[in-house]
Amino acid sequence: MTRVTLDAVGPGATVQDMGRRGFVAQGLSRGGAADRLALLEAAALVGGEIGAALELAGGRTRLTGDAPLRVALTGAPMRAQSGGRALTWNAVHWIEAGDTLTLDGHGHGVWSYVSFGGGIAGAPRLGSLSAHLTAGIGAMLAPGETLEIGADRGDAVNRVLDVADRFSGGELSLLPSAHTALFDAETRARFAATVFTRSPRSSRQGTRLDHDGPVFATAGQLSLISEIVTPGDIQMAGDGTPYLLGPECQTTGGYPRIGAIAPMDLPRALQCPPGATLRFRFDGIDAALARHKDEAAQLADLRRRVRPLVRDPRDMDDLGSYQLISGVTAGRPDQEEPA
Structure with a gap:
């Protein structure tokens, strides 16, 4: 071993x-x-x-x-x-x-x-x-x-x-979740128009998304029943600050979730470094399915x-072991080259 x-x-x-x-x-x-x-x-x-x-x-x-x-x-x-x-x-x-x-x-x-x-x-x-x-x-x-x-x-x-490049942030596709419709149209439009900055406050459980302007809330959010959550969900904390949930997120939660990152965009979301910016585009299921490939297909x-x-020949310590002239000549010195 x-x-x-x-x-x-x-x-x-x-x-x-x-x-x-x-x-x-x-x-x-x-x-x-x-x-x-x-x-x-x-x-x-x-x-x-x-x-x-x-x-x-x-x-x-x-x-x-x-x-x-x-x-x-x-x-x-x-x-x-x-x-x-x-x-x-x-x-x-x-x-x-x-x-x-x-x-x-x-x-x-x-x-x-x-x-x-x-x-x-x-x-x-x-x-x-x-x-x-x-x-x-x-x-x-x-x-x-x-x-x-x-x-x-x-x-x-x-x-x-x-x-x-999936390491610089950018615009990501956001799919509707069980709570998307609880956010009014004005709040959803403001969310899609907002530029978020990936905070250094992050772990494998989740990443805080900082932004300027009012927080994001939905009516009746204190009475929501806990239900399943998954990596890629965008969940609002109690103060209305959005968090991108990571691979070690909790399995259930009662905070409202405005949407979920499309699976094809999740690596780019989680690879966004501190200080880089993200924007979100609300897409339908059909648009996401048109882009989707399962992991076997990927x-x-x-x-x-x-x-x-x-490789650059200057970086090849074993250059002498390579056959660099194969095919240049026939290797028969007793034969003349054709005219």
Whole structure:
């Protein structure tokens, strides 16, 4: 079993996979990676199944393996280097045994992911390796800890994905929720016209959205009955401040929710960094369905889009091992070249 030692680790680092399904009735939300798309991208790059990854929230992380590793870097871009060379983001790389992978965040996006060709190994709890901090399952990672990596049955490296920017905020599609109609038309229009700023007050449970102007409230909100809530819901706190609910949100709540982020826009919503702005566009179900792809379809599309990583020869320590002139000549010195 390969072991990876965390020589240094940034704040909020955890192990995350796609989370736990089927426990909402018992009060446990799905949890899992905040940016699920990043895990799909990693699976496409390494050529394997969707596995658990190291989820980082900025800072500096340094890790070293005791055996060679294939590593995919996805999610919010970080400055990455190993063995004296810079590593391309959204790509899969080969890390030699004993070489240290160093990652530094620079505020572009929130959640970054380090995935391994063999996947992070361990004993699942309720069907998942994910830490669920709100529920007290697992914990944040600390310097000196080790991760066990499973057997890697693939060999693809130096492959890259070209991905659209989802780390700068922007306009997001908002679908109606059970409470949308409780907000009057004027309040809904004001909400759609408001520019929100992603607050630093954030966790995997939810993110505060700051704004100028009056708060958002609905008549009779103090008498609402608690009901199911899901990641991506926009919920108004008691003072009328909106919060974007994250992967470890509560499973039920009685605060009014003006809408829910369309699933295709949820990675962009949760990757919006502090200080960036968001706007919301109320869409119908039909418009959302026209854009929607389930995760299996997204993964299949990502696998088709993986391409070879073109490397700068100046960064290739093993340049001499490459056949650079294949096909230039026939290799037969006793034959003349055709006229």
